[in-house]
Amino acid sequence: MSGSSPELPIVVLDALMPTAQRLVVNRRGSTVWDVESHRGHYAVKLGHPIEATADWPAQPWTALAPAREGAVLHRLGLDDLAYGEWERGTWNFQPWHEGPDLYRLWEPCREKDSPVEPHTSVALGCVEALAELHTKGWAHGDVQPAHFIIGPERTHLIDLALARGGHVPEGYDLPFRGCLVHYEAPEIARSVLTTGEAEPTQEADVYGLGASLLISATGWRAMEYPDDAPRPVQREAVANGKRRPVRVPGPLGELIDAMLSHAPEDRPTIYEAGKALSRVLAAEDRLTEAPVRAH
Ligand SMILES: Nc1ncnc2c1ncn2[C@@H]1O[C@H](COP(=O)(O)OP(=O)(O)OP(=O)(O)O)[C@@H](O)[C@H]1O
Ligand SMILES: [Mg+2]
Incomplete structure (x- = not known):
């Protein structure tokens, strides 16, 4: 994904069928979109591993963060969300808070x-x-x-x-x-x-x-x-x-x-x-x- 503009994985597109989407953050290990769909208004989060560079060691666990967060939100009683895996890590969507x-x-x-x-x-x-x-x-x-x-x-x-x-x-x-x-x-x-x-x-x-x-x-x-x-x-x-x-x-x-x-x-x-x-x-x-x- 380095250099190119990130895209929502097919599995998320299938689940939400966005009518509008806006990239909110795209930084080391994590990408967040603001997504509108007929189902509702969501924050979509995508995790991927951080590769090692001269300045920092590899951080493979950033790939797991969205699924872990999804599991936590679920345990806390939130139902309007989903999480899973994509090629480079995990994803979740959760209600967007304005x-x-x-x-x-x-x-x-x-x-x-x-x-x-x-x-x-x-x-x-x-x-x-x-x-x-x-x-x-x-x-x-x-x-x-x-x-x-x-x-x-x-x-x-x-x-x-x-x-x-x-x-x-x-x-x-x-x-x-x-x-x-x-x-x-x-x-x-x-x-x-x-x-x-x-x-x-x-x-x-x-x-x-x-x-x-x-x-x-x-x-x-x-x-x-x-x-x-x-x-x-x-x-x-x-x-x-x-x-x-x-x-x-x-x-x-x-x-x-x-x-x-x-x-x-x-x-x-x-x-x-x-x-x-x-x-x-x-x-x-x-x-x-x-x-x-x-x-
Ligand atoms: N549910 C939400 N509603 C509205 N905005 C959100 C939501 N989730 C994330 N965001 C936006 O995306 C940004 C990054 O989200 P979040 O902090 O969850 O990701 P992160 O990758 O863990 O970032 P960091 O490493 O900086 O903590 C937030 O600061 C916020 O602007
Ligand atoms: Mg954060």
Whole structure:
């Protein structure tokens, strides 16, 4: 496929008979389309192996990610999806969620001297999406701003390819080797550095959401390391907890700070985070709705 424009496999074309399709991402190991069909509106994901180059080792398991995600979504109770295999790996289709992701939505907050503040209701929507997964006994493993889609009705947490919490068919399972370092909890970074692998946990998800809210609201990473540092050096900084101060005003800033606690047991659970934000939101509503009385 290198160089040429990717195409949907026949098996997916047969299943969906697209009336319109748009390529969303096409990068190492993964391709995503936005597909409309008489059956509905879907995200189609295709996985293929990442070949070894001078800069990175081969990553054969990226080929399995869509089928693994399909199996996870199915276990979580979603029926409107399908997954299977194509020549170079696996694929899935799942409902398309309309809306910007958290990073894009909060872009105005990141502009210099911006008067725009991050909305509590948006943060709460992200917390609720993650809480829904945690309630079912799962951990996401790859929490990042691009994975929260802020829809008109609710926020969706996407990309469950690395989620842990229930049975996944052995043939589609893949190792967890950490996530994007900006959102990786210290204990995960430490484990990846020492063993090459880690175990996704709900506590690490809470850290990942804290780091996602921080970077989306301010543009700043939670931890301090040079942009161009090699990945192991970045992980070392994360594992050692070289924190940056959280510069988000008010109770949201306090919550983010707690979510980024070095020790997993010091972080709030996602339910505690939800309760804290609900209280803030209720107080904000009282302020805006309070009638002005002139005596
Ligand atoms: N169900 C969906 N609804 C809307 N957009 C989606 C959906 N699934 C994926 N996307 C879009 O495709 C992008 C890539 O999807 P996803 O993160 O699941 O794939 P990925 O290959 O695992 O990417 P990465 O390696 O960056 O995590 C998302 O950031 C989003 O823009
Ligand atoms: Mg992703």
